[in-house]
Amino acid sequence: MADKKPYFQRETRYNNKKSDPKKSDSFFENLIEKNQQADENIRWLNTKEAAEFLRLTPNALRILVHRAQVKYYKFGRRLRFKESDLHTLFLPREV
Numbered sequence: 001m002a003d004k005k006p007y008f009q010r011e012t013r014y015n016n017k018k019s020d021p022k023k024s025d026s027f028f029e030n031l032i033e034k035n036q037q038a039d040e041n042i043r044w045l046n047t048k049e050a051a052e053f054l055r056l057t058p059n060a061l062r063i064l065v066h067r068a069q070v071k072y073y074k075f076g077r078r079l080r081f082k083e084s085d086l087h088t089l090f091l092p093r094e095v
Contacts, residue, residue, distance in 0.1 A: 027076075031075055041084070042082055042083075042084065043082070043083040043084075044080050044081070044082060044083075045080065045081045045082075045083055045086070046078070046079070046080060046081075047061060047062065047078075047079050047081075050081040050086060053083070053086055054086060054089070062079075065079060070085075070086070070089065071085040071088075
């Protein structure tokens with residue numbers, strides 16, 4: 001028992017992970033820019049911008065997403081909305 005080595009914390013991926021929020025944000029912004037270059041008419045909005053567009057709170061918009069009343073797209077863990085899809089919410093629906 002005298003030959004025991006001192007305990008050390010093994011380096012694991014989750015211990016050494018250094019997240020850089022700017023790097024991930026730029027990744028999603030690059031994806032959006034590529035999509036916008038493919039189709040110039042598409043304007044992508046994040047949750048806060050879409051909520052302002054619809055004059056809702058961001059939490060109310062998330063509730064509508066959960067109820068499948070708003071069309072959304074996910075880039076990683078982030079919700080994105082097409083402005084054209086949000087315009088369709090204002091159109092009258094046939095019953």
